[in-house]
Amino acid sequence: MIDRTEMVVDLLKKLVSIDSVNPCLSPRHRGEGEIADFVAERLRSIGADVRKQKVVDDRNNVIGVIRGNERGRKLLIVAHLDTVGVDSMIIPPFQPVIAGNRLYGRGSADNKGGMAAAIEALRSLSLDCNFRGDVIFAGTVDEEYEAKGVEKLVQEIEADAAIVIEPVGLNVMVAHKGFAWQEFRVMGRAAHGSDFVNGIDAIFETQKLLAELIKMNDKLMKHLHPLLGPASLHASQIHGGEGWSTYPAECVLTVERRTLPGETKLKVEKEFLDITDRLLEEGIHVETKMHFFRIATEISPNEMIVQSLLKAASEAGINCSVSGMSAWPEAGVLNLSGIPSVVFGPSGCKGHESDEYVELDSITKCSEVLEKAIRIFLS
Ligand SMILES: [Zn+2]
Numbered sequence: 001m002i003d004r005t006e007m008v009v010d011l012l013k014k015l016v017s018i019d020s021v022n023p024c025l026s027p028r029h030r031g032e033g034e035i036a037d038f039v040a041e042r043l044r045s046i047g048a049d050v051r052k053q054k055v056v057d058d059r060n061n062v063i064g065v066i067r068g069n070e071r072g073r074k075l076l077i078v079a080h081l082d083t084v085g086v087d088s089m090i091i092p093p094f095q096p097v098i099a100g101n102r103l104y105g106r107g108s109a110d111n112k113g114g115m116a117a118a119i120e121a122l123r124s125l126s127l128d129c130n131f132r133g134d135v136i137f138a139g140t141v142d143e144e145y146e147a148k149g150v151e152k153l154v155q156e157i158e159a160d161a162a163i164v165i166e167p168v169g170l171n172v173m174v175a176h177k178g179f180a181w182q183e184f185r186v187m188g189r190a191a192h193g194s195d196f197v198n199g200i201d202a203i204f205e206t207q208k209l210l211a212e213l214i215k216m217n218d219k220l221m222k223h224l225h226p227l228l229g230p231a232s233l234h235a236s237q238i239h240g241g242e243g244w245s246t247y248p249a250e251c252v253l254t255v256e257r258r259t260l261p262g263e264t265k266l267k268v269e270k271e272f273l274d275i276t277d278r279l280l281e282e283g284i285h286v287e288t289k290m291h292f293f294r295i296a297t298e299i300s301p302n303e304m305i306v307q308s309l310l311k312a313a314s315e316a317g318i319n320c321s322v323s324g325m326s327a328w329p330e331a332g333v334l335n336l337s338g339i340p341s342v343v344f345g346p347s348g349c350k351g352h353e354s355d356e357y358v359e360l361d362s363i364t365k366c367s368e369v370l371e372k373a374i375r376i377f378l379s
Helices: 004-016 033-045 108-128 148-156 202-220 265-281 304-315 331-336 360-377
Strands: 049-056 059-067 070-080 097-099 102-104 132-140 161-165 172-176 178-187 232-240 250-259 286-294 322-325 341-344 357-359
Touching: 004 033, 004 102, 004 108, 004 360, 033 049, 033 059, 033 108, 033 132, 049 148, 059 108, 059 148, 070 108, 070 148, 070 360, 102 108, 108 132, 108 161, 108 357, 108 360, 132 148, 148 331, 161 304, 161 331, 161 360, 172 304, 172 331, 178 202, 178 265, 202 232, 202 250, 202 265, 265 286, 304 341, 304 360, 331 341, 341 360, 357 360
Parallel strands: 070 132, 070 161, 161 341, 172 322
Antiparallel strands: 049 059, 059 132, 097 102, 102 357, 172 341, 178 250, 178 286, 232 250
């Protein structure tokens, strides 16, 4: 019998040594093409029915299906193919190094460790195909930028549930936050620095906006979601002013608001507009605009996919808890499209670190739990 650890680690080394930096984050990298080819070939070699799905330009999702001996449900496993950039790294990004229980390299945790675990689970399943229905593996492009890969995936794929692979410490994530990017343009009136009669200082005015936003954040902090804690708000960037002797005509402030399940784009927008309306009553002119919004989603812990993973983890002797994640995962898109989705994956870094690593024993366990969970869900 081939050792699972050996298989997973060998596969992970190959995945890490392929540069799959998201080309939107770092245009001098070539993108997900090479890793998509490698994953497609690997899936073919274990008997999966493989195809590519064009997403944008020459960037393709890889989809591989393994069919069980009988007909039944469809379970989707999603793992993104891209990584963030490597400029800040203090270790060689594409030369995997093992030290103790850790494997270092860009993407080792986010997301290649979990991807190797999932592909190994599929290989093991393919040996007997002793399950009912289909396991669909999807390697997606562009998760680290605009998640165009998963957006495209849900247009074509139907499934009864999904497991999204991310390095979440072998916990089962049933809820996640969303976010909004909001810009405020505070208007002043340009004038000579000595002309206090005509000058309106947009930067001075911005402090009143900031005071309102801090109040909003204090209010958000009071309402706790049982798995996610509070929603929150922070200022991201501020720009304004032209020179020592000029009253600044405008000041631009951008803020990020992290949201909880149930908070719609409309609700978040209205709360910001209420602030600008209040400021207008005080004679302060502020224009505001939302640039981007991702909604928070959650599924019930009673969903069959959650229960399948919990049962599998307990059979594998792993203490795993039902939790929520503060970052936005691809599960958000899947949940919105009607496919109940959880996030699951190995331990190590959260991803994006300058010395990214994954814990080797956790990817073996991840693979074992995934195989068991798939067998339970498709029994
Ligand atoms: Zn990731």
